[in-house]
Amino acid sequence: MILEMKGITKYFGPVKALDDVNFTVGDSEIHGLLGENGAGKSTLMNILGGALQPTEGQIVIDGQVIEEMTIHRSNELGIRFIHQELNLVNDLMVYENLFLGQEINNRAGFLDRKQMIARSREVLSRIKLDINPLELVDNLEPSRKQLVEIAKALLYESKLIIMDEPTTSLTNKEVDILFDIMRSLKAHGLSIIFISHKMPELFTICDKYTVLRDGRFIESGYFKDIDEQKATNMLVGRSIVDSQLVKEDVRGEVVLSVQNLTCKGHFEGISFDLQRGEVLAITGLHGDGRGELSEALFGARRLDAGTIVLNGTKLNLHNIRQVMKAGVGMVPRNRKERSIIKDLSILNNLSIAYFISKHDKVFISRREELERFKRNQKVTNIRVNDVDDYITSLSGGNQQKVIVSRWLELDSDIYILDNPTQGIDVGAKFEIYKLINELARRGKSVVIFSSEFPEIYKIADRCLVMYEGRINAELDRDHLTEVNVMYYATGSNMEGINGKNHQSV
Numbered sequence: 001m002i003l004e005m006k007g008i009t010k011y012f013g014p015v016k017a018l019d020d021v022n023f024t025v026g027d028s029e030i031h032g033l034l035g036e037n038g039a040g041k042s043t044l045m046n047i048l049g050g051a052l053q054p055t056e057g058q059i060v061i062d063g064q065v066i067e068e069m070t071i072h073r074s075n076e077l078g079i080r081f082i083h084q085e086l087n088l089v090n091d092l093m094v095y096e097n098l099f100l101g102q103e104i105n106n107r108a109g110f111l112d113r114k115q116m117i118a119r120s121r122e123v124l125s126r127i128k129l130d131i132n133p134l135e136l137v138d139n140l141e142p143s144r145k146q147l148v149e150i151a152k153a154l155l156y157e158s159k160l161i162i163m164d165e166p167t168t169s170l171t172n173k174e175v176d177i178l179f180d181i182m183r184s185l186k187a188h189g190l191s192i193i194f195i196s197h198k199m200p201e202l203f204t205i206c207d208k209y210t211v212l213r214d215g216r217f218i219e220s221g222y223f224k225d226i227d228e229q230k231a232t233n234m235l236v237g238r239s240i241v242d243s244q245l246v247k248e249d250v251r252g253e254v255v256l257s258v259q260n261l262t263c264k265g266h267f268e269g270i271s272f273d274l275q276r277g278e279v280l281a282i283t284g285l286h287g288d289g290r291g292e293l294s295e296a297l298f299g300a301r302r303l304d305a306g307t308i309v310l311n312g313t314k315l316n317l318h319n320i321r322q323v324m325k326a327g328v329g330m331v332p333r334n335r336k337e338r339s340i341i342k343d344l345s346i347l348n349n350l351s352i353a354y355f356i357s358k359h360d361k362v363f364i365s366r367r368e369e370l371e372r373f374k375r376n377q378k379v380t381n382i383r384v385n386d387v388d389d390y391i392t393s394l395s396g397g398n399q400q401k402v403i404v405s406r407w408l409e410l411d412s413d414i415y416i417l418d419n420p421t422q423g424i425d426v427g428a429k430f431e432i433y434k435l436i437n438e439l440a441r442r443g444k445s446v447v448i449f450s451s452e453f454p455e456i457y458k459i460a461d462r463c464l465v466m467y468e469g470r471i472n473a474e475l476d477r478d479h480l481t482e483v484n485v486m487y488y489a490t491g492s493n494m495e496g497i498n499g500k501n502h503q504s505v
């Protein structure tokens, strides 16, 4: 199939998601579609799949203008969309899922189970998938579900297959299987659009690339003519240099040493030191194992290997309370689910960690609680009407300040903050940055997990970049640029695992 999308513009209300984009895919071609989060990749593919109508522009297939692309029409044309989110029904068997909506009937008009099961066997074995068609989808590993999705796309005659980040949940072995399938499809004349942020995969499997940035077409060409650095530069573009908060370098001796932390299937061989007065950022893209690593650092996840040494003492990672007492405070991600206690007041939410770990009296003194609140209010600038209101009555930014205050009260030596500014407004973000700076100035050490480059740039002394569960690079301030972060976060130069890529590029 020869696909041409011409001058595609798409508005969502006032938001211009796509701006005059041209996109062409040839016969027997695997085409990588690249772009940062929000660049417009999924929107463009949804327009191709008929799920969205473009505000302007034209789709031309094999020289023929498609007047109105609908989901039905795109199916008819042989376009198959394998979505990022899985679309399988857990309560149905594999073969039922494969034929969902396209069931085969026998002559008497009943479902022809036999034939559907046989055809399922055929397609599963064609892609070397050892799955019983009669297995309940619910019993499959997420990665196997992803492969069933792919099998579903192959069941019907297809001409163009769209894969939106299909490898996120796959193991290395399964990625190899997927790539074999893709090569064989290509040999049979199919075209594939492959969306991924993993450079090694893109360079391995794709012939051509198209880069989108901020809804605009940037460049198209052959992967053989570019390298990972060039691809990264196109993704990021020339970004405006954000202002750094002025933070003195007050780093002292090592206070926390993490060695070879491993949690199978999530991260492996993670080692780093944290110094007194240091703000260390850990970043990466979706699927990098960062979330699991942060949980492990707080003792909330089983480890297969590794040690954590705090001020010379080895920690017992399976006892959160002990870790807290040892001086590690944590602000988890997803404030709503993990941190705030909805049924407690603002005041109680602030004091709770203190009472769990330090309080040794029987009664809680309201006077002390109020003093504690006032002290924190001054530092973090929490805005409230009444401290006895439920915490849920506060804005997100103020809730987060209560959570941060909770840990400040513990006067920890080390803070682990997982996306502490997620979902809060710019003003509140800035106050939390100032607070982190202030902590470091007072000789505290901070590990901050973040996916926002401008934030990291503002506060970090050093940044570790993860890719597929490993640390791919360590960047100091002089090398902390968005292009460098993106280069390593997309898996470029992966041979330098854990230490080789120090401050390079």
Ligand SMILES: Nc1ncnc2c1ncn2[C@@H]1O[C@H](COP(=O)(O)OP(=O)(O)O)[C@@H](O)[C@H]1O
Pocket: 012, 015, 016, 017, 035, 036, 037, 038, 039, 040, 041, 042, 043, 044
């Ligand atoms: N249904 C929608 N309503 C409003 N805005 C949307 C919608 N879908 C996407 N957008 C916006 O369009 C832009 C492109 O998004 P998307 O196509 O999902 O990017 P990508 O897949 O490259 O990450 C983003 O700014 C996103 O917020």
Ligand SMILES: [Mg+2]
Pocket: 041, 042
């Ligand atoms: Mg997307």
